[in-house]
Amino acid sequence: MIDWRRSYCGEAPGAGDWLSRWNGDPVLIALLAALLVAAVRLPAGRRSFGIAGVATLAVAFVSPLCSLSVALFGARAVHHLLLIGIAAPLLAIAWPPRARIGVALALPLSTAILWAWHVPALYDAALGHVGLYWLMQASLLAGGWMFWAAVRRAAPMEAVAGIAGGAVQMGFLGALLTFATRPLYATHLATTVSFGIGPLADQQLAGLIMWVPGMAPYAIAAAWVAARRWRMIGAQVTA
Numbered sequence: 001m002i003d004w005r006r007s008y009c010g011e012a013p014g015a016g017d018w019l020s021r022w023n024g025d026p027v028l029i030a031l032l033a034a035l036l037v038a039a040v041r042l043p044a045g046r047r048s049f050g051i052a053g054v055a056t057l058a059v060a061f062v063s064p065l066c067s068l069s070v071a072l073f074g075a076r077a078v079h080h081l082l083l084i085g086i087a088a089p090l091l092a093i094a095w096p097p098r099a100r101i102g103v104a105l106a107l108p109l110s111t112a113i114l115w116a117w118h119v120p121a122l123y124d125a126a127l128g129h130v131g132l133y134w135l136m137q138a139s140l141l142a143g144g145w146m147f148w149a150a151v152r153r154a155a156p157m158e159a160v161a162g163i164a165g166g167a168v169q170m171g172f173l174g175a176l177l178t179f180a181t182r183p184l185y186a187t188h189l190a191t192t193v194s195f196g197i198g199p200l201a202d203q204q205l206a207g208l209i210m211w212v213p214g215m216a217p218y219a220i221a222a223a224w225v226a227a228r229r230w231r232m233i234g235a236q237v238t239a
Contacts, residue, residue, distance in 0.1 A: 008133040012071035012191035013064075021067035032058055042094055050094030056087040061137075070127065071191040073199075077206035077214075080140060084114065085217035088144025089152075097149050103162035106150035110143035111169045118173060120184045127187045151221060156229045160222065167218035170210055177207030 013021050032054060039050030059065060060082045068075040117123060117136050126132040147166060151159045183189055183199035192202045 004130045005128065006130060007070050007127055008130045009066040009070045013067045014071075014194040015196070016194075018068045018071065019064050021064045023062050023066045028061055032062070039094060046094045049090045053087050053090035053094055056082055056090065060087065071188070072195060072197075072206075073185060073188045073192075073202050074205040074209060077209040080114075081209065081214055081217075083137065083141045084110075084144040085214065088141055089148035089217065089221070091141075092145050092149040092152060096152070097146070100153060101146055101150045103147075103150045103154050103158050103165075106143075106147045107162050107165045110147040110166075113139050113143040114169070115173060118177075120186070123185055124187045148221075151225075156225055159225045163218050163221050163225065167215055170214045170218070174207045174209070174211030174214060178204050178211060179207075180204075 009023060010021065035057075036051065036054045039047060039054050041047075042050050060079055065075060065079055065082075069079045117126065117140065122132075122136075126136040147162070151162045151166075154162060177184075180200075180203060183203055185199075185203070188202060189199050192199050195202075197205070
């Protein structure tokens with residue numbers, strides 16, 4: 001019988017053993033393997049994106065990062081950025097939705113999902129319950145997938161507006177965490193000590209990760225939209 005009332009990635013590791021804490025969950029590995037097989041069977045133009053997306057999910061959930069994110073909120077921020085900023089856009093290219101999703105819907109919905117899971121009570125509950133943990137991960141990934149798919153299909157101005165909105169909400173959440181004057185998450189109050197960092201400093205580091213490196217996917221997407229628009233203008237000029 002599954003013990004649902006526990007941390008999915010196990011107990012918080014110490015500074016000396018987290019690198020050896022790989023996740024060998026057979027169900028997870030089987031699902032990732034099935035997803036990899038599906039990615040390999042994709043058309044050539046989407047295959048590499050699918051494989052890269054699955055590899056990113058493996059780093060997030062199989063590597064020692066899974067365990068480290070139980071101890072450090074900073075590692076959890078990296079974990080969430082892998083899902084939202086790397087895996088989600090890759091999977092949106094590999095498996096685009098059949099129905100067209102507008103940025104006007106995708107942006108507020110994905111923002112609401114991200115912010116909701118950073119409410120301290122919901123965050124702490126998710127890290128202490130396997131079912132809630134996977135609801136968190138699945139909804140973050142689905143929200144990111146929907147957002148990036150909408151941006152990819154949008155007209156240039158709509159895409160830029162969506163990218164700007166996504167960057168602003170991510171940066172604002174990061175700023176709130178960076179400038180908070182007390183630790184907000186009970187889960188990490190006693191798990192950071194062996195790493196030589198207090199819970200408030202760990203929370204501030206997480207905010208900076210979301211605030212600075214978290215902007216990279218949006219900058220890359222904006223550059224892609226600009227390049228696509230430039231090619232469209234060039235094609236119109238030469239036509």
